[in-house]
Amino acid sequence: MLDDLRTLVELETHSYDKPALAAGLRGVRALAAERLGTPDAEVVHDGGAHGDVLELTYHGTAPGQVLLMSHYDTVWPTGTLAEWPFSVVDGRASGPGVFDMKTGLVQSIWALRGLRELGLPHPGVKFLFNGDEEIGSPASREHIEAASADTLASLVFEASLNGAVKTARKGVGLFDVTVTGVEAHAGLDPTAGASAVHALAELVTAIAAGGAPELGTTVNVGLISGGTGRNVAAGLATCGVDVRVSDFAEMGRIDDLFASLRPSDPRVGVSVLGSWNRPPMTPNPPSQRLFKEAQAVASAQGWTLEEASVGGASDGNFVSGLGRPVLDGMGAVGDGAHARHEHVLVEHIPARTALTIGLISALA
Incomplete structure (x- = not known):
């Protein structure tokens, strides 16, 4: 997983660099195919001046579908990597975009791989990767709202808040x-x-x-x-x-x-x-039930999952605004979003991935 994280971090994907975003998305597509095989369905939505939106669908062993959402763009201008290369030192992975949110993206891919290797029943999985979240998701919003319709749940792989998932956002x-x-x-x-x-x-x-x-x-x-x-x-x-x-x-x-x-x-x-770029993400009843399910999964795995309300917004706001079940902050444990001390605590990556594996299987 750390090798995959290095691959993605070393593909710089500044929100305003269309050629870099295109190369980054090709890298995400190649990584998914390498770890999961050829998808059962694939759609690319043209982002215009912004990063394109990639949807990959993999059939499950049980009815229904779960949407896994990750953005591949970062706030870091192209060239940042030259002075701040990816590294893992004393249990901390660091580099531009490692916390927000390329670790979460890697975890989402490995969650489906884990479901398969463990032979666990699971609904179908649709991945949605967008390249404009950091600038408000102007090109991807409509695709996020469409993809989240009629799903059992939407899971957003933004970073956690010290391990807590995010059930409310402004x-x-x-x-x-x-x-x-x-x-x-x-x-x-x-x-x-x-x-x-x-x-x-x-x-x-x-x-x-x-x-x-x-x-x-x-x-x-x-x-x-x-x-x-x-x-x-x-x-x-x-x-x-x-x-x-x-x-x-x-x-x-x-x-x-x-x-x-x-x-x-x-x-x-x-x-x-x-205009209003994103509506508030409030804990609607379907999302509250989803959080309780995630808590039960964490408890069965031997730890306590907390919830948090934060001032920042994400693509989860769009799903919540439509009254649909969504759980945010499924990604990394670390700190420093949009800052030079951005890092991920490596020891938590397996547990966060296991939480996703357990939750998707529970939804079967």
């Missing part, structure tokens, strides 16, 4: 606020101008005040730009906003907040673009 909204002002010379004719920068400063305060941590809602204005010179009343200013919500009702409140933005200077115009 929804994400991404918005851009653009303010249009009136340019003028700041010294010669200061009253003729209507500064977009000044107006945006007012609006940023109002936007940030929309956060309600007690309701699970956070609002972050993470980007600001505007103006053309110190001595010019700015004609244009923009800001980029990230919103996280735990409750569907909060999405409507935030939408109303953006619709109500009004600068104090009537000469200034405001427009808001953006």
Whole structure:
């Protein structure tokens, strides 16, 4: 499994490098075929400017189908590997994308191999590998939603939270606020101008005040730009906003907040673009039953499985938003997603794979 992990990590797959993504997906396809044989069905969905989506289906020995979801793209720009090569030192595997989430991808493939070698009954398995998760899954969302229909369960191989699976995630909204002002010379004719920068400063305060941590809602204005010179009343200013919500009702409140933005200077115009990238992932009844099943499997294997709620989103949000059974965080135990200390604790890889084997077999 570590050899397979090395193979995938050394295929760099930055979300914005289409040729690298294509090579990476070929590597994933070859790895699946080597470990599992030729799939019974294979579909590639064109991702356009983004990574393509690969679906591989393998028949089972029992009715039904389980969807195993992994993204193969990473946040790390092509070339990172040259200064940060894959390594295993003191029980830690490190390298770009090793934790988020190439270890989970390897575990998912080996779970089906394990089911076969152990002779355990299991439903059919469909793998879905997408290359745009780190940028919001713009090309793969529709395929994820379609593939998760009529399945016994969808298992997402994002990393765990210190071993806990993720049963709740926040929804994400991404918005851009653009303010249009009136340019003028700041010294010669200061009253003729209507500064977009000044107006945006007012609006940023109002936007940030929309956060309600007690309701699970956070609002972050993470980007600001505007103006053309110190001595010019700015004609244009923009800001980029990230919103996280735990409750569907909060999405409507935030939408109303953006619709109500009004600068104090009537000469200034405001427009808001953006949308809700992912709905909240809430523990719906089918997902709660799935977690209890996973807990029982872990208990039978001699350990206790915990659940966690996290602020980050994943492709599991799409499945949960449709009321379907999904369990996230089936992947690695480690730390450092999107950071240079990204690593996986090797000792946990067998147990995490065994959990998946047991859960899929239980669903038979």
